[in-house]
Amino acid sequence: MSSVRVRFAPSPTGYLHIGGARTALFNWLFAKKMKGTFILRIEDTDEVRSTEESVSAIIKSMRWLGLDWNEGPDDKNGDGKEFGSYGPYFQMQRKDKGIYQKYIDEMMAKGQAYPCYCTQEELDAMREEATKQKRVPKYDGRCRCLTAEQRKHKESEGRSAVIRYTMPNEGKTVVNDLIRGNVEFDNSMLDDFVLMKASGVPTYNFACVVDDHLMEMSHVIRGDDHLSNTPKQIHLYNALGWKLPELAHLSMILGPDGSRLSKRHGHTAVMEYRNEGYLPEALINYLTLLGWSTQDSQQLFELNDLIEKFSLERCSKNPATFDPQKLNWMNGEYMRKLTPDELIKRFYYWVSKNPQIQDLIGAWNKELLDKLIVMEQEKIKLFKDVPGLVDIFFVDSVEYNAEAKEKVLKKEGAKQVLEEALKRLEQQQDYSPEALEKFARDFAAEKGVGAGKVFHPLRVAVSGRTQGPSLFHMMELLGKEKVLKRINSCLSSCF
Numbered sequence: 001m002s003s004v005r006v007r008f009a010p011s012p013t014g015y016l017h018i019g020g021a022r023t024a025l026f027n028w029l030f031a032k033k034m035k036g037t038f039i040l041r042i043e044d045t046d047e048v049r050s051t052e053e054s055v056s057a058i059i060k061s062m063r064w065l066g067l068d069w070n071e072g073p074d075d076k077n078g079d080g081k082e083f084g085s086y087g088p089y090f091q092m093q094r095k096d097k098g099i100y101q102k103y104i105d106e107m108m109a110k111g112q113a114y115p116c117y118c119t120q121e122e123l124d125a126m127r128e129e130a131t132k133q134k135r136v137p138k139y140d141g142r143c144r145c146l147t148a149e150q151r152k153h154k155e156s157e158g159r160s161a162v163i164r165y166t167m168p169n170e171g172k173t174v175v176n177d178l179i180r181g182n183v184e185f186d187n188s189m190l191d192d193f194v195l196m197k198a199s200g201v202p203t204y205n206f207a208c209v210v211d212d213h214l215m216e217m218s219h220v221i222r223g224d225d226h227l228s229n230t231p232k233q234i235h236l237y238n239a240l241g242w243k244l245p246e247l248a249h250l251s252m253i254l255g256p257d258g259s260r261l262s263k264r265h266g267h268t269a270v271m272e273y274r275n276e277g278y279l280p281e282a283l284i285n286y287l288t289l290l291g292w293s294t295q296d297s298q299q300l301f302e303l304n305d306l307i308e309k310f311s312l313e314r315c316s317k318n319p320a321t322f323d324p325q326k327l328n329w330m331n332g333e334y335m336r337k338l339t340p341d342e343l344i345k346r347f348y349y350w351v352s353k354n355p356q357i358q359d360l361i362g363a364w365n366k367e368l369l370d371k372l373i374v375m376e377q378e379k380i381k382l383f384k385d386v387p388g389l390v391d392i393f394f395v396d397s398v399e400y401n402a403e404a405k406e407k408v409l410k411k412e413g414a415k416q417v418l419e420e421a422l423k424r425l426e427q428q429q430d431y432s433p434e435a436l437e438k439f440a441r442d443f444a445a446e447k448g449v450g451a452g453k454v455f456h457p458l459r460v461a462v463s464g465r466t467q468g469p470s471l472f473h474m475m476e477l478l479g480k481e482k483v484l485k486r487i488n489s490c491l492s493s494c495f
Contacts, residue, residue, distance in 0.1 A: 006038055015268075016269065040071070095202060114144055173231035179249060282334040335377065344373055440472075
């Protein structure tokens with residue numbers, strides 16, 4: 001069990017995408033379940049697009065989600081060091097140590113790899129011609145059999161070389177996948193893919209195989225967008241005489257419209273969900289259900305329960321659909337599970353990450369705000385909901401929305417109810433919720449109308465809305481002076 005070693009190996013070319021987070025999570029859960037090791041490796045061989053900012057964003061996202069790693073970059077000390085005995089955990093640092101060149105030299109010596117001097121223009125023309133002839137538009141191997149003299153001539157022309165793998169033209173490569181079963185690829189459809197660029201930087205397929213072997217990965221769990229790379233990697237394992245790790249390819253995540261999840265469906269970056277006010281444990285729970293399920297279709301999990309029940313065997317081959325409404329429902333469920341103290345603490349953590357919200361609530365009475373957050377806990381789905389739920393307590397006057405005017409204030413008798421309620425509330429001494437509710441019910445009974453005929457106009461008059469906190473708790477927290485002022489304002493501006 002302790003021999004299980006898995007990794008999440010993102011390319012730092014942007015934020016941590018929801019799909020990447022799901023891949024990291026499934027590796028993390030598997031490692032926890034099997035009491036194994038979870039490694040974070042940064043595959044930064046894209047020389048143009050890889051950035052330190054992206055590395056930082058990925059690490060922050062994983063830390064926020066709680067996906068701690070046993071080996072990899074150490075961001076906690078701020079000294080750039082790593083922890084683990086299989087480093088470096090950045091591929092460009094590994095390249096600088098000559099790790100990849102060693103195996104390129106070995107494969108070249110065995111005739112398993114060769115230099116290719118073709119220009120981009122020649123490659124484009126080659127593929128265009130193959131397409132015209134209805135052949136697979138792949139590299140045709142023209143540099144495979146160059147003599148030493150021919151290679152020397154190419155170099156004298158100023159051509160630089162990439163290193164390509166010598167792919168067999170016959171037979172099949174079978175991927176034995178833990179989720180999908182056996183998947184076959186015809187070798188004739190595979191080309192002599194590039195192992196190392198002319199700059200000396202290894203390509204994804206080559207560096208990935210070398211690192212997974214040297215870091216002793218027992219399992220490689222990744223998205224099914226990598227399935228087409230897998231036969232190439234199997235050839236490299238075989239060429240180098242290495243044992244192939246167990247393979248599992250996770251189904252893709254689709255948007256609600258059935259197309260691949262992208263920005264047009266809404267947020268795709270993990271940190272956008274933090275900024276919106278989602279709880280990390282809710283997002284973890286939801287992401288786990290994208291492509292995995294228990295036999296009884298359980299929906300809500302404590303983390304330890306999730307770890308105990310997780311298995312690759314229960315992962316689905318079929319694409320998963322991202323449903324924002326279900327995620328919001330789930331986040332609301334997690335909000336309601338928080339203790340009042342924890343709810344308030346987590347809210348202010350969220351505020352600390354959102355300068356605009358800090359500016360908005362900076363002048364609000366914190367003691368009152370804390371009470372309101374607890375009072376409104378049942379209605380909070382996201383922390384970003386909070387300001388809109390409670391802002392009526394921190395303004396001098398309210399705006400009466402159109403729905404409230406139409407549904408409540410335009411009803412027959414609404415004005416008369418407010419006029420008489422105002423007179424009575426001026427005399428009311430006890431503004432506790434219980435006393436206010438008794439006043440309103442007695443008033444309605446005296447008038448011979450349903451309680452709603454009194455409750456609804458009062459709610460709109462003091463809040464400008466048809467929905468919100470408990471009416472009588474709201475009136476208590478607003479206080480007598482503000483309640484009377486708002487009813488007066490409603491009578492003068494809405495009738």
